[in-house]
Amino acid sequence: MAQSIQETQEDLIEEFGLFDDWADKYEYLIDLGKKLPNLPEVFKTEENVIKGCQSRVWLHADKQGDQIVFEADSEAVIVKGLISMLIRVLSNHTAEEIMKADLYFIDQIGMSQHLAQTRSNGLLSMVKQMKNYALAFSAK
Amino acid sequence: MTLDIQKIRADFPVLDQQVNGSPLIYFDNAATTQKPKSVIDALSHYYALDNANIHRGLHALAERATTAYELTRTKIKEFINAPSSDQIILTAGTTGSINLVAQTFGRANFSKGDKILISNLEHHSNIVPWQMIAEEKGAIIEVIPVDERGVLDLEAFRNLLDASVKLVAVNHVSNAIGTINPIAEMIQLAHAHGAKVMIDGAQSIAHLDIDVQALDIDFFAFSAHKLFGPTGVGVLYGKRELLESMPPYQGGGEMIKEVSFEGTTYNELPYKFEAGTPNIADVIALSAAIDYVNALSKEALFTQELALLAYATEQLSTIPGLKIIGTAPDKIAVISFVIDGIHPQDLGVLLDKFGIAIRTGHHCVQPLMKRFGLPGTCRASFAFYNTFEEIDLFVKALRRSINMLQ
Numbered sequence: 001m002a003q004s005i006q007e008t009q010e011d012l013i014e015e016f017g018l019f020d021d022w023a024d025k026y027e028y029l030i031d032l033g034k035k036l037p038n039l040p041e042v043f044k045t046e047e048n049v050i051k052g053c054q055s056r057v058w059l060h061a062d063k064q065g066d067q068i069v070f071e072a073d074s075e076a077v078i079v080k081g082l083i084s085m086l087i088r089v090l091s092n093h094t095a096e097e098i099m100k101a102d103l104y105f106i107d108q109i110g111m112s113q114h115l116a117q118t119r120s121n122g123l124l125s126m127v128k129q130m131k132n133y134a135l136a137f138s139a140k
Numbered sequence: 141m142t143l144d145i146q147k148i149r150a151d152f153p154v155l156d157q158q159v160n161g162s163p164l165i166y167f168d169n170a171a172t173t174q175k176p177k178s179v180i181d182a183l184s185h186y187y188a189l190d191n192a193n194i195h196r197g198l199h200a201l202a203e204r205a206t207t208a209y210e211l212t213r214t215k216i217k218e219f220i221n222a223p224s225s226d227q228i229i230l231t232a233g234t235t236g237s238i239n240l241v242a243q244t245f246g247r248a249n250f251s252k253g254d255k256i257l258i259s260n261l262e263h264h265s266n267i268v269p270w271q272m273i274a275e276e277k278g279a280i281i282e283v284i285p286v287d288e289r290g291v292l293d294l295e296a297f298r299n300l301l302d303a304s305v306k307l308v309a310v311n312h313v314s315n316a317i318g319t320i321n322p323i324a325e326m327i328q329l330a331h332a333h334g335a336k337v338m339i340d341g342a343q344s345i346a347h348l349d350i351d352v353q354a355l356d357i358d359f360f361a362f363s364a365h366k367l368f369g370p371t372g373v374g375v376l377y378g379k380r381e382l383l384e385s386m387p388p389y390q391g392g393g394e395m396i397k398e399v400s401f402e403g404t405t406y407n408e409l410p411y412k413f414e415a416g417t418p419n420i421a422d423v424i425a426l427s428a429a430i431d432y433v434n435a436l437s438k439e440a441l442f443t444q445e446l447a448l449l450a451y452a453t454e455q456l457s458t459i460p461g462l463k464i465i466g467t468a469p470d471k472i473a474v475i476s477f478v479i480d481g482i483h484p485q486d487l488g489v490l491l492d493k494f495g496i497a498i499r500t501g502h503h504c505v506q507p508l509m510k511r512f513g514l515p516g517t518c519r520a521s522f523a524f525y526n527t528f529e530e531i532d533l534f535v536k537a538l539r540r541s542i543n544m545l546q
């Protein structure tokens with residue numbers, strides 16, 4: 001049985017709780033970004049680009065059974081780390097679970113600055129786009 | 141005159157703060173400059189004591205506000221050596237000034253097949269307004285190329301000039317890479333072919349001496365916020381015969397002489413182009429910014445900035461994989477750079493954690509980024525209140541960030 005969205009968020013909060021300065025946190029985030037597998041070139045299409053990011057970010061979604069599976073990539077490694085966490089939390093869940101997910105972990109791990117509208121790295125746009133995919137799949 | 145930088149820094153309240161646990165290092169001066177206390181005080185003084193609408197009232201406050209507002213116009217006239225203050229049009233910014241010229245001079249003078257020359261260095265603000273009017277009038281935009289160093293190709297410029305060129309619109313200084321363009325020579329060449337010249341002075345006004353008469357500039361635009369003044373104020377200088385021949389821009393109060401339902405006669409310069417209640421407080425506070433720069437002398441300030449540029453260029457060059465974009469021999473204190481295998485955005489995020497403000501991205505010059513085959517760069521831009529110690533801290537933080545990312 002897979003973890004719930006809430007359980008994964010709790011895991012992330014615990015992992016980030018181990019770091020006491022920002023540099024350790026960002027090194028971990030960079031590491032997550034480097035470890036996220038590259039998105040196959042065929043999915044790096046104009047259609048999959050998330051608008052509103054300073055670096056290019058691609059997000060691909062697929063429905064497997066009743067679950068949605070996300071894959072993503074970015075030119076910027078910190079953004080890739082952020083999206084890697086979002087994938088860990090949201091991928092392999094049903095459209096309904098994804099749509100109603102409250103992503104409180106972002107604030108709890110001290111990354112809410114990346115959620116602000118003005119941040120051109122577009123974490124907000126990524127979350128929106130993931131929820132949009134869920135909405136689109138649930139309508140099908 | 142040598143500058144007492146610590147004393148100068150004390151004039152800028154914003155510089156004295158911690159960001160993410162470190163003292164703020166502000167290296168984003170090409171985006172906007174910080175404001176001395178005298179500018180901030182002028183704003184609150186105006187609202188606390190003088191606030192009134194200008195030009196219309198007979199009462200004491202209206203009189204004081206009008207006098208202060210018009211005093212700024214006179215100071216601007218002197219600052220750029222314009223022949224007369226009624227050739228100083230107050231706008232909302234460089235963008236506003238360029239759009240004004242495009243929509244009035246352009247509307248009256250461009251016709252099908254006419255050419256507008258811009259350069260590969262231009263900010264989107266000096267591209268899009270021309271595209272809009274060109275599309276409407278069937279005019280053609282041609283682009284002066286830049287070489288690998290980011291220097292305009294004057295030979296190509298000469299070849300582009302012919303009788304169909306109605307306007308040359310170029311920046312004095314590039315915001316993205318700092319190149320200072322040889323505008324005196326370009327203006328002479330353009331005039332020899334009967335073309336008028338609009339200079340986007342957004343990036344030169346705070347650093348270079350501007351004499352619109354000596355340079356024989358037809359139109360000159362700048363923003364107060366890049367001159368240590370408030371946001372929301374810009375200037376358009378124009379030659380008298382051009383401004384007088386141009387149709388008005390926006391309609392409204394202030395820009396009219398007489399209104400009836402049968403027709404309206406327009407006010408004289410500069411009011412013809414200043415419809416509605418202007419940004420009174422910010423215009424008045426611009427006076428304080430001009431006084432501040434004059435008191436220290438622009439030349440002394442620029443000398444300090446060039447020393448910072450030379451030092452930073454030397455220090456950055458020691459970082460492996462770092463490439464400076466824009467190596468023109470004449471530059472203001474702006475350094476754009478990229479680092480092998482690292483996205484500029486990642487550096488911007490980490491430097492912010494060190495309390496360092498730089499700009500990353502395309503800097504509103506996408507065609508120039510395309511010319512260099514880059515999606516964007518990191519840009520550090522200095523002002524006279526920056527220090528050599530700040531550059532040392534910046535280089536150290538940059539090395540540490542690169543280590544984290546590699």
Ligand SMILES: Cc1ncc(COP(=O)(O)O)c(C=O)c1O
Pocket residue numbers: 170171232233234235236263265266311313314315340342343363
């Ligand atoms: C060269 C140049 N032109 C035009 C502008 C636009 O100025 P504003 O946004 O103040 O209208 C800028 C501002 O970044 C600039 O650097």
